[in-house]
Amino acid sequence: MTHDTVIRTDDLEVTYTGKREVTALNGVSVDFSENKLTAIIGPSGCGKSTLLKSLNRLHEIQPNAEITGEVYLEDDPVYETDEPLPEIRRRVGYVPQKPTPLPVSIYNNVAYGPKIHGDYSREELDDIVETQLRKVNLWSEVEDRLDSPGAELSTGQIQRLCLARSLAAEPDVLLCDEVTSALDPISAEQVEETLADLKEEYTIVMVTHSMEQAKRLADDVIFLYLGDVIETNDARTFFENPQNERTQEFVEGHAAVEYDDGDDTAPDSTADAPPAE
Amino acid sequence: MDRYAEQRLFGFLARASAALIVAVLLLVVGVTIFRGGRVFLTDPAVAITPPGSRYMLDGGGGFLHAVLGSLFIVVPATVVATTLSLSTAVFLQSDYSSERTSDVINMFLNVLWGTPPIVYGVFVLTVIIAVGAQTSLIFGIVAIAIFQYPIMTRYADEALQSAPDAVKEASYGLGATRFETARVTIRAALPGIIAGVIMGFARGIGDAATVLFTAGRSTQMPGGPFEPATTLPILIFEQAASFNAEVRSHAYAASFVLIVAVLALIIASKLLAGRYARFAPGGRQ
Numbered sequence: 001m002t003h004d005t006v007i008r009t010d011d012l013e014v015t016y017t018g019k020r021e022v023t024a025l026n027g028v029s030v031d032f033s034e035n036k037l038t039a040i041i042g043p044s045g046c047g048k049s050t051l052l053k054s055l056n057r058l059h060e061i062q063p064n065a066e067i068t069g070e071v072y073l074e075d076d077p078v079y080e081t082d083e084p085l086p087e088i089r090r091r092v093g094y095v096p097q098k099p100t101p102l103p104v105s106i107y108n109n110v111a112y113g114p115k116i117h118g119d120y121s122r123e124e125l126d127d128i129v130e131t132q133l134r135k136v137n138l139w140s141e142v143e144d145r146l147d148s149p150g151a152e153l154s155t156g157q158i159q160r161l162c163l164a165r166s167l168a169a170e171p172d173v174l175l176c177d178e179v180t181s182a183l184d185p186i187s188a189e190q191v192e193e194t195l196a197d198l199k200e201e202y203t204i205v206m207v208t209h210s211m212e213q214a215k216r217l218a219d220d221v222i223f224l225y226l227g228d229v230i231e232t233n234d235a236r237t238f239f240e241n242p243q244n245e246r247t248q249e250f251v252e253g254h255a256a257v258e259y260d261d262g263d264d265t266a267p268d269s270t271a272d273a274p275p276a277e
Numbered sequence: 278m279d280r281y282a283e284q285r286l287f288g289f290l291a292r293a294s295a296a297l298i299v300a301v302l303l304l305v306v307g308v309t310i311f312r313g314g315r316v317f318l319t320d321p322a323v324a325i326t327p328p329g330s331r332y333m334l335d336g337g338g339g340f341l342h343a344v345l346g347s348l349f350i351v352v353p354a355t356v357v358a359t360t361l362s363l364s365t366a367v368f369l370q371s372d373y374s375s376e377r378t379s380d381v382i383n384m385f386l387n388v389l390w391g392t393p394p395i396v397y398g399v400f401v402l403t404v405i406i407a408v409g410a411q412t413s414l415i416f417g418i419v420a421i422a423i424f425q426y427p428i429m430t431r432y433a434d435e436a437l438q439s440a441p442d443a444v445k446e447a448s449y450g451l452g453a454t455r456f457e458t459a460r461v462t463i464r465a466a467l468p469g470i471i472a473g474v475i476m477g478f479a480r481g482i483g484d485a486a487t488v489l490f491t492a493g494r495s496t497q498m499p500g501g502p503f504e505p506a507t508t509l510p511i512l513i514f515e516q517a518a519s520f521n522a523e524v525r526s527h528a529y530a531a532s533f534v535l536i537v538a539v540l541a542l543i544i545a546s547k548l549l550a551g552r553y554a555r556f557a558p559g560g561r562q
Contacts, residue, residue: 061449063371086452094450100443103465103556113451149556162447169451 005031006203007055007092007173012069014050014059024050026227027069032173032220037199039218039235040207042250047227048207049097052175055205056092057085073172090117093171097178099158101150102165106142109150109161113169132164136194156187160194167198174198176206180213192217211251215239223247306536313533316526323527324534327498333515336523340531342498343512347535349414349499350492350508351482354421358429358481359474361422366433367459372445383434389427395486397423402490414499414506417492424487425477432473436466441558465557468550475546479539485510509535 014025024047032038040048053059055071057078071078078088090113102109110129114120120128129146133139138160142153150161159179166174176195180188195217198204208214214221214235221238223231223246231244242248278286317323324344329337369379401420405412444465448458463470485508493505494515509531516528 056450058446058450061372061446063375086454088452089450090452093452094446096443096446096450098441098443100441100447100558102444102447102461103467103553103558105556112448112453116451116453116457151556151558165447166451175450 004034006034007032007071007073007205009051009055010070010072012051012054012071013067014047014054015066016062017064017066023227025054028224028227028229029069030222030229030232032203032205034203035200036219037195037204037206037217038220038222039214040205040222040224041209041211041214042224042230044209046224048224049177051222051224052177052205052207053094055173055175056089056094058089058094058175060085086116090169091171092173092175093166093169094175095159095162095166095177095179098182099155099162101153101158101161104150105147106150106153106161107146109165110168112165117169128168132168133161135167135198136160136164137190138164154187156183156190159183159187159191163191163194163198167202171202173203173205176204178207178209181209223250225250306540309529309532309536313529313531313536315529317530317533320530323530328496332496333519333524334521336519336521336527340509340512340516340527342495343507343509343531344534346414346417346492346495346499346506347482347508350417350421350488350506351478354418354425354481355474355478357418357422358425358477362426362429362433362473362477363463363470365426365430366437367463369430369434370437370459370462372455372458379434383431386427386430386434390431393486394424394484395489398487398490401487405491411503412491412493412505413503414492415502417488417506417508420487420491421481421484424484425481428480429473429477432476433466433470436469436473437462439469440465444558464553467553468557471546471550471553475542479542482508482539483510483535485514 008029008031010029012025012028013023016022016024026047028047028051030051040051042048050059054067055078059065059067067079070080073088073091076083078092081088102112104112107129108115110132111125114125114128130139130143133142138157141157142161150158153161159182163174163179179195180191183191192213195204195206199217199219206217218235221231221233221235222229223238223244225246230250231238231242231247233243237243238247239251242251323339325341326339327341328339329335332338332340365382368374369382371379374382397420401416401423402412405416410416440462445458445462448461453461488508489511492507494511495505495507499506513528513531513535516524516531519525519528
């Protein structure tokens with residue numbers, strides 16, 4: 001990859017030590033390039049979300065996660081560091097899979113990040129809120145009801161609100177965890193369009209179940225299988241000329257028979273079916 | 278029995294038990310409101326008139342001393358217990374303590390909840406005797422706060438646990454600290470937390486046993502935090518045992534005041550919780 005690397009992992013290994021020990025990532029070393037959208041794909045329970053969350057240490061919310069290796073954010077270590085964890089997470093924002101508003105107004109959802117990280121006047125906050133809501137194409141839909149609860153928006157609107165909320169914290173990298181999987185097709189398309197706009201300005205790492213979505217949006221693709229990186233390549237090469245045999249199978253849709261859903265305690269062990277593509 | 282007969286039988290039992298609960302409640306509340314209301318409404322001033330010097334004997338004056346005593350004891354106690362129980366409940370979440378720790382603490386809280394209030398009363402009385410103090414309002418506050426604490430903590434813990442994990446994840450994902458995230462989670466759990474606070478308040482204002490040994494059974498206006506005081510439930514007990522018919526009838530009036538206050542609180546909490554529920558993710562409740 002010729003572009004500048006913003007964030008990279010070095011031999012990252014994550015193990016969940018619950019009732020049953022599960023290795024979610026098995027020594028993963030990957031790079032994420034600046035102002036590109038990198039899609040992480042792979043079957044359910046292969047460690048996609050774990051890789052995503054380990055980039056800003058969000059998996060640490062979960063008890064029983066053990067990690068070795070390192071993540072470098074512009075050459076600063078993310079794990080062996082004195083920098084407070086909230087600062088790292090501000091630089092590497094996260095948009096959850098399930099569209100979840102904070103239990104406050106639309107305005108305060110967006111203003112939350114700026115409020116906790118900085119000292120802004122009311123006018124500055126107004127400005128930030130408007131700018132970010134415009135970026136995600138939500139402004140015109142909510143400008144006359146900024147004080148009503150975020151929870152009263154539709155699911156698709158909430159997901160765009162979540163994007164705006166993350167952007168307002170001014171991250172360098174944006175992590176998106178299957179952000180369209182809970183949405184109806186029309187809302188999903190709107191969120192995709194927003195992401196396509198955003199990748200001009202931001203480094204985006206996106207976990208997705210949908211091969212089609214990765215084809216439409218991704219510049220680079222990382223293919224994970226049972227905690228190992230099978231192939232990482234630019235999207236064109238990945239889909240048109242996969243180098244690895246397993247990637248070929250997966251791209252063609254033959255790998256589906258080998259998926260083993262529900263055999264993972266990792267946070268991404270959702271009940272979603274493997275992609276049919 | 279075929280499956281449809283089973284279904285009819287169960288339907289009957291379910292409806293019958295619901296009807297029983299409602300009937301008993303209506304009877305208790307209805308009799309109190311009806312008989313109490315009759316006494317109270319003929320002379321509502323009894324609730325805001327200080328007692329005469331021989332109130333228990335001749336029923337002269339009113340029972341403002343007990344109304345104020347209840348407020349002065351239960352309001353501060355609820356504030357103290359709410360602060361303590363919210364802190365504890367936040368600590369019990371996975372951000373602060375392991376599942377094992379919170380299980381053990383929850384077990385203690387359950388035991389505390391099940392402890393008869395008279396035991397708290399005697400416990401605080403022992404402390405009073407040990408430090409050589411006298412029964413007074415301040416010890417009433419302490420005893421009621423101890424009594425409310427496990428109730429409120431269990432409610433707050435349940436409410437916080439049922440707040441969606443995604444809220445926590447979103448907040449941490451924006452770079453919030455643990456404390457900031459706790460505040461967001463509390464906000465998401467507010468309807469349940471409010472229910473717990475009101476439940477604690479209602480239980481506290483209705484309890485006699487804890488106050489009996491700690492604040493005393495004063496028949497005068499509360500004189501300060503270190504003077505004896507009394508509350509409505511104790512007053513009702515004493516009024517009901519009086520020889521004087523007028524004092525006995527005041528017991529109904531006092532019960533009326535108490536029950537209306539509790540009902541008003543519950544309605545207020547429903548309204549308040551509903552306001553905050555609009556903000557809760559996923560539109561819970």
